[in-house]
Amino acid sequence: MTQTRKPYTRPLDLKHGQVDMAHGSGGRAMAQLIDELFARHLGNEYLGQGDDGAVLPAPGEGRLVMATDAHVVSPLFFPGGDIGCLSVHGTINDVAVMGAKPLYLAAAFILEEGLPLADLARVVQSMAAAAAAAGVPVVTGDTKVVERGKGDGIFIATTGVGVVPPGRELSGRRARPGDVVLVSGTLGDHGMAIMAERESLGFEGADGQSPILSDSAALHGLIEAMLASGAAIRVLRDPTRGGLATTLNEIARQSGVGILLQEKSLPVKPAVHAACELLGLDPLYVANEGKLVAICAENDAERLLTAMRAHPLGEAAAIVGTVQADDHHFVQMTTAFGGRRIVDWLSGDQLPRIC
Amino acid sequence: MKYISEFRDGELAQKIAAGIRGEADPARRYHFMEFCGGHTHAISRYGIVDLLPDNVRMIHGPGCPVCVLPIGRVDQAIRLALDAGVTLCTYGDCLRVPASDGLSLLKAKARGGDVRMVYSCMDAVTLAQKHPERQVVFFAIGFETTTPPTAVAIRQAAALGLKNFSVLCCHVLTPAAIVGILESPEARAGQIVLDGMVGPAHVSTIIGSQPYAFVPERYGKPVVIAGFEPLDVLQAIRLLIRQVNDGRAEIENEFTRAVTPAGNRKAQALVAEVFELRPEFEWRGLGSLPASALRIRDTFAEFDAEKRFPADYASVPDHKACECGAILRGVKRPQECKIFGTVCTPENPVGSCMVSSEGACAAHYTYGRYRDV
Incomplete structure (x- = not known):
C-alpha cells in the first residue's frame, strides 16, 4: 500500500506576493486567499459556515434596516485610517443613523491584479479590528480580481443589517420648523x-x-x-x-x-x-x-x-x-x-x- | 487663523458698516464696481450686501479669469486634448467652462481626452518630465497674478531642455479690461453709472498701484485697491464713499500690507522676459481689445503650443440668450438674465459667469438668490 504524502501548500507570500488573476478564478489560489487572509482575520461562527450565504438568527422584534456602501477611496492608506476601517465604519454608520443596532456586515472585494498582498493584508486586518471594536461581525463576503489597470488597487463594497426597536422613528423627512x-x-x-x-x-x-x-x-x-x-x-x-x-x-x-x-x-x-x-x-x-x-x-x-x-x-x-x-x-x-x-x-x- | 481671522472680524465689520451708513449721503446713490472675481466672491460669501445701506450698490466686474475666456479659446484647448492627443493641464475652474458643441474640458475628459487639473503650472512641467513620451500642454489663463508662475514654468522647461512641454497662453491684462469697461458702448452712452472702482488685490501685488493712474486722470473716477478679505472690501467701499463725497478721484491703497506703487519688479521682469503684448485679444463680453493680452516671445517659441500644434483660434459667438457679456460689462445683473437659474445653473452652465465661484452669476446663484424670492 502506497503511503499518500501529506499535501503541502506554500503559504501566501504576504511580504512580496501580489494579487494575480488566479486569486479570483475560484480555484485553489482563491480558496487559499480566503483561508489565509479573509477567514483568518475576519473569521467568526457565521463566516466559518463556508456556505454561499450566512444563516443568521432572526431578530426577535423590531424592523430590519439594511444599508450598503461602496468604497473607492484613493489613496488606500491615509492619515487616520485606510479603506478597510472606512468600509466597516461607513456602513455601520448608515445603519446606525436609522436608529438601528447594527448586527452584521457583508463585504465584497474587487482587487486589481498586481496589488501587493501586504497591502491587502493590512486592509483586511484593519477591517477586522474595526469590526471587532464595533462588535459587528463580517458574516459573508465575495472576492473578485480584475486585470491590471481596470481597478484602483482595492474596491470594497459592504452591506450592513441592523434592527430598529419598535417605536423608534428616525428619518430625513421628520425635521420640522423650530427644531x-x-x-x-x-x-x-x-x-x-x-x-x-x-x-x-x-x-x-x-x-x-x-x-x-x-x-x-x-x-x-x-x-x-x-x-x-x-x-x-x-x-x-x-x-x-x-x-x-x-x-x-x-x-x-x-x-x-x-x-x-x-x-x-x-x-x-x-x-x-x-x-x-x-x-x-x-x-x-x-x-x-x-x-x-x-x-x-x-x-x-x-x-x-x-x-x-x-x-x-x-x-x-x-x-x-x-x-x-x-x-x-x-x-x-x-x-x-x-x-x-x-x-x-x-x-x-x-x-x-x-x- | 492668524493673518486671516483678523480680516473677517464680525464686530469690526459692524463698526465699519455703521461708519458707512453714517457717511453715505442719503440724498444720493453710489455705484461701485468691484473689478475682481475675488471681491465678488467675498461680497457674496460673507453677505457684505446685507451690511450696506440701500443706496450703495455693488456692480460685479469682469475680473474672473474663466469668465472672460471666450468660447474659441476653450475650443482650442479641447481640440488639443481630443484631436492632437496631448495631455492638457489647467487650473480647476477652467475645466467646467462651456465651449462649442456642448463640450467643456471636463466633458472632453469623459470622451477620452487626457485632461488634468493642476494646482500649479510647475505640476505640468513635472508631468512632462515624468512622461517624455507625452506632449504636455499647460492651458495658461488668468490675469497678472498667474502670469509670473507661467513665466517661471517656461524658463524651467527651457533649462531642463524639455521637448514635450508647451503653453497655450491666454494670459490677459487688467488695465486693458478696465479701459474696455469704461469705453464700452453702454458706458459712453451713459447707460452705466460708475462712481468708482474697488481695485484688484492679488493683481496689484504684481503690477503695483501705478498702472491704474489713468482711471482718475482720464475718467475722473476713484480707485481703491483692496484685499480679498471681507473687511478689506468694506473698508474700500467706505474710502470710495469718502472720495465721492469729497469730490476727489484718486488712487488709494487699502491693501498696503501687500501692494506698493511699483509692484513686484522681479515678477514683472520675469514676465517681460518670456512674454510680449498681443496686438489684440478677444475677451468674452468685452470683444476684441487692443494690447490686452500676452503671447510667448519668439525666444521661447518652442514652448508655444499655438506654434507647436495646428490650433488656430476661431471666434465663436456666445449663446444667444446668455447675458454674460452684458454682465461682465456691468450693464446687467445676473438676475436680469432670462436664463439665470432656469436653463443656466452651476450644474449646467450656459455662460462662463455661472462656472467659477468668482463669476457674478455663480456667486449670486450660490450665495444670494434667496434675496430674489
Whole structure:
C-alpha cells in the first residue's frame, strides 16, 4: 500500500506576493486567499459556515434596516485610517443613523491584479479590528480580481443589517420648523486628510506629523447614548461625501423645510480651516467619516448636546442651527461677518479657485 | 487663523458698516464696481450686501479669469486634448467652462481626452518630465497674478531642455479690461453709472498701484485697491464713499500690507522676459481689445503650443440668450438674465459667469438668490 504524502501548500507570500488573476478564478489560489487572509482575520461562527450565504438568527422584534456602501477611496492608506476601517465604519454608520443596532456586515472585494498582498493584508486586518471594536461581525463576503489597470488597487463594497426597536422613528423627512440642528464634532477632517495625502501637500504639525487625521469611526455607540438621553431626535445622518452642506440640503428637501446655520457655531479644526483656505475649499462641503448631524425638538437640544459631549466621539458636539419654514427649502447661514448667504448644493466637485 | 481671522472680524465689520451708513449721503446713490472675481466672491460669501445701506450698490466686474475666456479659446484647448492627443493641464475652474458643441474640458475628459487639473503650472512641467513620451500642454489663463508662475514654468522647461512641454497662453491684462469697461458702448452712452472702482488685490501685488493712474486722470473716477478679505472690501467701499463725497478721484491703497506703487519688479521682469503684448485679444463680453493680452516671445517659441500644434483660434459667438457679456460689462445683473437659474445653473452652465465661484452669476446663484424670492 502506497503511503499518500501529506499535501503541502506554500503559504501566501504576504511580504512580496501580489494579487494575480488566479486569486479570483475560484480555484485553489482563491480558496487559499480566503483561508489565509479573509477567514483568518475576519473569521467568526457565521463566516466559518463556508456556505454561499450566512444563516443568521432572526431578530426577535423590531424592523430590519439594511444599508450598503461602496468604497473607492484613493489613496488606500491615509492619515487616520485606510479603506478597510472606512468600509466597516461607513456602513455601520448608515445603519446606525436609522436608529438601528447594527448586527452584521457583508463585504465584497474587487482587487486589481498586481496589488501587493501586504497591502491587502493590512486592509483586511484593519477591517477586522474595526469590526471587532464595533462588535459587528463580517458574516459573508465575495472576492473578485480584475486585470491590471481596470481597478484602483482595492474596491470594497459592504452591506450592513441592523434592527430598529419598535417605536423608534428616525428619518430625513421628520425635521420640522423650530427644531434644532446639532453636529457631533469638527467638520471636514476626513476629506482634508485624503486631499492632503492625494495631492502630496505634506501638511506638518509641530511634531512633524500631519495635523489632519481622518475621523473615520463607528458611531453606533454615540447614537445609543443620544437615544438613551430621551431627547426627541427626529433626524440622524452622517455627513460623508459632500459634507454638512449636502446633508442639510438633502434633509431640507426631504422634510420640505429650510435650515439656518450660524457660522460662528460650526466646529472646524484650525488645521483643517487653514488647509481649506489654502486650497480655496469650504469645510462645509468636505467629507466626514465619523461625524453625525442630529435634528431634535427645540426643548431637548441642550439635553441632547450634554449626552453627545459626554461620549468620546461627541466631545466637540455643537448646536449649529435651526429648522425654519421655507417653501424654497434653502439652507442658509448667518455669516460670522454679520451677513447672510445660501449654503447651496454642490455643483460637481469642489474645485480650487484660480486667483 | 492668524493673518486671516483678523480680516473677517464680525464686530469690526459692524463698526465699519455703521461708519458707512453714517457717511453715505442719503440724498444720493453710489455705484461701485468691484473689478475682481475675488471681491465678488467675498461680497457674496460673507453677505457684505446685507451690511450696506440701500443706496450703495455693488456692480460685479469682469475680473474672473474663466469668465472672460471666450468660447474659441476653450475650443482650442479641447481640440488639443481630443484631436492632437496631448495631455492638457489647467487650473480647476477652467475645466467646467462651456465651449462649442456642448463640450467643456471636463466633458472632453469623459470622451477620452487626457485632461488634468493642476494646482500649479510647475505640476505640468513635472508631468512632462515624468512622461517624455507625452506632449504636455499647460492651458495658461488668468490675469497678472498667474502670469509670473507661467513665466517661471517656461524658463524651467527651457533649462531642463524639455521637448514635450508647451503653453497655450491666454494670459490677459487688467488695465486693458478696465479701459474696455469704461469705453464700452453702454458706458459712453451713459447707460452705466460708475462712481468708482474697488481695485484688484492679488493683481496689484504684481503690477503695483501705478498702472491704474489713468482711471482718475482720464475718467475722473476713484480707485481703491483692496484685499480679498471681507473687511478689506468694506473698508474700500467706505474710502470710495469718502472720495465721492469729497469730490476727489484718486488712487488709494487699502491693501498696503501687500501692494506698493511699483509692484513686484522681479515678477514683472520675469514676465517681460518670456512674454510680449498681443496686438489684440478677444475677451468674452468685452470683444476684441487692443494690447490686452500676452503671447510667448519668439525666444521661447518652442514652448508655444499655438506654434507647436495646428490650433488656430476661431471666434465663436456666445449663446444667444446668455447675458454674460452684458454682465461682465456691468450693464446687467445676473438676475436680469432670462436664463439665470432656469436653463443656466452651476450644474449646467450656459455662460462662463455661472462656472467659477468668482463669476457674478455663480456667486449670486450660490450665495444670494434667496434675496430674489
